[in-house]
Amino acid sequence: MKTPRVYAKQIPEEDQAASGGGRLGVGRSGVIDEFNGDFLQWLRGFYYVARTGSISRAAAKMNRSQSSVSYSLQCLERQLNVMLFRRRNNILEITPEGVQLLDWAVSAFELLEDLKDTLSCASGELSGSVGVAGSMTILKQERVSNLIMEFMELHPRVQVSLRVGPPREALESIEYGIADFALLALARRPEKFLAVRLGTAPFILVTPKRHGFDLDRMPTREQLRRLPFVTYMGDDGAEIHTPFLAEEKLDGLTGRTVLKVNQYDLVLEYIARGAGCAIMDMLSLKMLPAYAKKTSFHPLGHFLDDLEYFMVSRRHRSLSPAASALARQVRALFVRQEEESRS
Incomplete structure (x- = not known):
């Protein structure tokens, strides 16, 4: 993961940080440790700072002041008893512990979102949101766009978001939990992600x-x-x-x-x-x-190997019922296309 450099104009004094400390976790007694009720908001602020690379941009996205976001970072560090950013002349650099927490935070927020979607689908009707990123060459295919339109008509309570962009941006949207999965044409399989091969193009x-x-x-x-x-x-x-x-x-x-x-x-x-x-x-x-x-x-097959296209998602992530349903239909579509091209 690219290490973001964070520029903070104002960092609260140490005595403004939340009191208390200790690491979170489940003790040997099986009881979940108590933590501050603002913890998720602190974690949310940390996520946006790491994602945008700027406290000011994070504050704008959260509709909060820069000082409150900076304060949240210090509260989170005190609560977890770890250093998430190194402070050097008001420049914050994310630490290895911060990188680890970012991955955990994305998974935690995805889990909460999936929990809401799963519970809302208990009646059997799909609902919630599905984010799909990808290459224009795939998302603009008539069969793909028709499939998405049919899915939306069949499941009116599901909101689908499409993010078209180059592979680098699509993979970042997966890494930060902005998109559930991506449909990408790639020269090679991405190692950091779960990638299911959909087909090839010469x-x-x-x-x-x-x-x-x-x-x-x-x-x-x-x-x-x-x-x-x-x-x-x-x-x-x-x-x-x-x-x-x-x-x-x-x-x-x-x-x-x-x-x-x-x-x-x-x-x-x-x-x-x-x-x-x-x-x-x-x-x-x-x-x-x-x-x-x-x-x-x-x-040009005598000089160049075929381009492969993949469905890419985060490793160790369970998709929501709506995202899983759309992903299954997309995979089935490409399987049919591959079979047709061979016949």
């Missing part, structure tokens, strides 16, 4: 429908190096041939770049107009069927 060379390029059906390295390329541009302006592959994987497979754009549909728009070629996965091309009719493609 990498292809996309060209204009009509062109004068010297290309075999399965292009050679020499042919690829002579081509003009339209590339994807990252948030920092860096040139990316495809966001799903490290650039070193494409070493010797690309020619000069003639145009950089920051949206996949723009890449295809300019390819259709004859500006150049691009390397992408078949799933991305199918997502925009209008451009699929205006372009051609050549397989």
Whole structure:
């Protein structure tokens, strides 16, 4: 996990911290130790500080003052008898104990949320909220969007939240408990998370429908190096041939770049107009069927392994009944798609 750096403008004095101490836990007698009634609010403040990397941003999200959030952190440290942040000239750096507590806090809040959802579903009718993060290439698929719409119509008491973004943001939303699961196209299986493989998509060379390029059906390295390329541009302006592959994987497979754009549909728009070629996965091309009719493609399986897509969730987390139901339907959909592609 990336260690957040926290900037605190005001830290209350030691005598403002809550009195008492000791570690929480279940004693040998089987009795749960008593702790302050504000403990969950302190834990909530700690969660938002660690997640946002800033006491001021955490306070804004919680609609509280910065001083009260800082005070909550000190109360939590005193209650647990551990140091959660190192204080250096008003800069707070999360400690290993803080990282451990953050993981526990996310699990605890997820458990409480799942408890509410489970109890509210006792009548047999699903309710609560389901958060799904993922790649646009997956969430915009017609079959996936149709499935989500049908699920919402069948379960009107369930609120579904979709968060589209790059894999890094989707994995962070899983790590912090913002989303229940994510649907992602990834170059490799993420080790920190539980990842269920849903299917694959081959990498292809996309060209204009009509062109004068010297290309075999399965292009050679020499042919690829002579081509003009339209590339994807990252948030920092860096040139990316495809966001799903490290650039070193494409070493010797690309020619000069003639145009950089920051949206996949723009890449295809300019390819259709004859500006150049691009390397992408078949799933991305199918997502925009209008451009699929205006372009051609050549397989690159002799150079590149297929892209895999996964359903990703936190390890050791039980999904709520509503989230589990939607996840099962999504997995079943991709199983059917995989079977259809083989037949």
